[in-house]
Amino acid sequence: MSDKSIHVPHELQRLLGDLDARPDPVFQDVLSRTWQTSPFLWGLMRRGDALGAFLGDGPDAMIARALAEAGKGTAASAATLRQAKADVALATALADLSGVYALEQVTEALSGLADRAIDSAIRIAVDERVSGAPPDGFCAIALGKLGSGELNYSSDVDLIFLFDGSRLARREADEPETAAVRIGRRVVDLLQTRDSNGYVFRVDLRLRPNSEVSPTA
DSSP states (O other): OOGGGOOOOHHHHHHHHHTTOOOOHHHHHHHHHHHHHOHHHHHHHTSTTHHHHHHHHOHHHHHHHHHHHHTOGGGOOHHHHHHHHHHHHHHHHHHHHTTSSOHHHHHHHHHHHHHHHHHHHHHHHHHHHSTTOOOTTEEEEEEHHHHTTOOOTTOOEEEEEEEOTTTOOOOTTOOHHHHHHHHHHHHHHHHHOOBTTBOSOOEEOTTSTTTTTSOOO
16 A cells, blocks of 8 residues: 555644654554544544554553553552553554454453453452452452453453452441442442543443342442
């Protein structure tokens, strides 16, 4: 493909000029088409230095940094997790559309992000109830696409929350069951509450046994 066959929207031209970036023709074609047809990715490209990081460092490095941020546990936050999701979504999609990533690399990146984000959300939720407490006694089991490491761009995460009442960190007045349910609700809130920066993942707890009547943990 020659440069002459590529129409680059003016706003994208300005953004690339600001970044002093000159992507090769394959990436430039993908950026142009994505800019014109995907409002979601168009928005991600305009945020901060995300596009510059992708063009400068490549998808592998960008995704590795995002996964490291998402896996910081109590040093992370809901905002950190949303930013990591945005970076992984952008880097994965552009690498996918340009043919740099195979399907297995796409699902691995998205599933890896979900795994680390869920782990951090559990650690945050436990720490919020008992400061400094380890997350021992509470865990999430992934089912569905995440359970097999095959998340796609629009997947939710199917989870079962389990707890060990003898090990669960809880406030003095809390029964183990009450504390576990509240921790589970906070994990869901951290992952799926939407704000101006989007959300991390939608959570579906309906695959747990007797979901209509059983507690969420």
